[in-house]
Amino acid sequence: MAKIEDQHYINLILNGNPNAFTTLVDRYKDMVYTLALKMVTNKEEAEEIAQDTFIKVFRSLEKFKGESKFSTWVYKITYNTCLDSLKKSKREKKTSYIEDFSEHQVKELESVLDTIDEKERNQVIQDCLEELPNDEAFLLTLYYFDDQSVDEISKVMNNSVSNIKVKLFRTRKKLASILKERLEPEIVEYYESERR
Amino acid sequence: MKANEDKNIEKLIDHLMKDTTLASPSFDFTSKVMSQVIANKTSAATTYQPLISKQTFIAIFIGLAVLIAYVLWNGTAASNNRLLHLNYNLLTNFNPIKTWQFSTITTYTVVLTTIMLCIQIPLLKNYYDSKFEA
Numbered sequence: 001m002a003k004i005e006d007q008h009y010i011n012l013i014l015n016g017n018p019n020a021f022t023t024l025v026d027r028y029k030d031m032v033y034t035l036a037l038k039m040v041t042n043k044e045e046a047e048e049i050a051q052d053t054f055i056k057v058f059r060s061l062e063k064f065k066g067e068s069k070f071s072t073w074v075y076k077i078t079y080n081t082c083l084d085s086l087k088k089s090k091r092e093k094k095t096s097y098i099e100d101f102s103e104h105q106v107k108e109l110e111s112v113l114d115t116i117d118e119k120e121r122n123q124v125i126q127d128c129l130e131e132l133p134n135d136e137a138f139l140l141t142l143y144y145f146d147d148q149s150v151d152e153i154s155k156v157m158n159n160s161v162s163n164i165k166v167k168l169f170r171t172r173k174k175l176a177s178i179l180k181e182r183l184e185p186e187i188v189e190y191y192e193s194e195r196r
Numbered sequence: 197m198k199a200n201e202d203k204n205i206e207k208l209i210d211h212l213m214k215d216t217t218l219a220s221p222s223f224d225f226t227s228k229v230m231s232q233v234i235a236n237k238t239s240a241a242t243t244y245q246p247l248i249s250k251q252t253f254i255a256i257f258i259g260l261a262v263l264i265a266y267v268l269w270n271g272t273a274a275s276n277n278r279l280l281h282l283n284y285n286l287l288t289n290f291n292p293i294k295t296w297q298f299s300t301i302t303t304y305t306v307v308l309t310t311i312m313l314c315i316q317i318p319l320l321k322n323y324y325d326s327k328f329e330a
Contacts, residue, residue, distance in 0.1 A: 025230070033220065034219045047221050051228060054233075055229065058236075059236070121212075122216055140209075144213035145218055172205050176208060
């Protein structure tokens with residue numbers, strides 16, 4: 001069955017049926033929650049931010065003119081709510097490692113990740129994502145989980161397209177560095193097994 | 197060489213992120229949001245709104261100011277003349293109680309209605325007070 005357009009539910013809500021909002025919440029709650037979680041890294045706080053986001057979305061639904069995708073608009077509100085929350089608590093994650101990778105090193109990292117089982121690999125990636133600065137983790141989540149185009153991400157994060165592209169590139173590199181550092185013992189082990 | 201390296205990193209991260217899944221909020225997340233949304237909607241319906249809006253008040257004040265300015269500006273001679281020509285005789289000679297006759301039934305009805313109204317006023321006041329306190 002084809003997915004009914006978001007606009008249909010928005011019209012229902014604007015015509016006095018607030019219960020239609022349930023569908024929109026169900027449709028976007030996982031993504032909004034994950035984005036918030038990447039920014040604040042605290043489950044309770046992320047859930048609170050996600051709730052606030054949906055209430056803000058409901059209150060300002062009349063202002064949504066359909067110029068961008070509804071999801072883009074919702075993620076923009078999520079991003080701003082997260083920034084407000086971070087500003088209030090004056091927290092910001094800063095990670096500054098970026099190193100150069102040779103092709104061989106990248107291959108090696110890939111091979112090591114392939115040797116560990118899926119669940120563990122997932123956990124490692126999640127942990128490394130948490131180590132990224134807030135907005136970079138947010139950017140990667142938007143790019144990979146929701147297949148948002150760079151153009152839409154630039155609207156969400158209020159940044160130019162070229163800036164987002166540079167950020168995306170740097171973030172990937174940072175994530176690879178964090179992964180490498182975290183998997184150092186596994187890489188050594190992998191080398192030893194190769195040598196044998 | 198550098199471009200090749202970047203391509204490799206991109207491929208690696210693409211491959212890794214493909215397998216990861218979204219986190220889910222608590223199971224009652226939607227119901228929590230909806231209860232807040234509904235609460236907000238009902239509270240908006242009962243929030244106090246002044247009978248005369250700000251805009252109306254501003255319009256009234258501007259109108260009054262214009263009127264006062266007009267009176268002050270255009271002298272007082274005209275208004276004095278108008279007062280002198282008023283005939284108050286009609287008002288002093290007009291006494292409806294002298295001319296109107298009420299039947300006893302009408303009198304009893306009016307008195308009884310007034311008493312009933314006086315009893316109902318405090319009862320209604322209590323009823324509405326308790327309704328809005330809850």
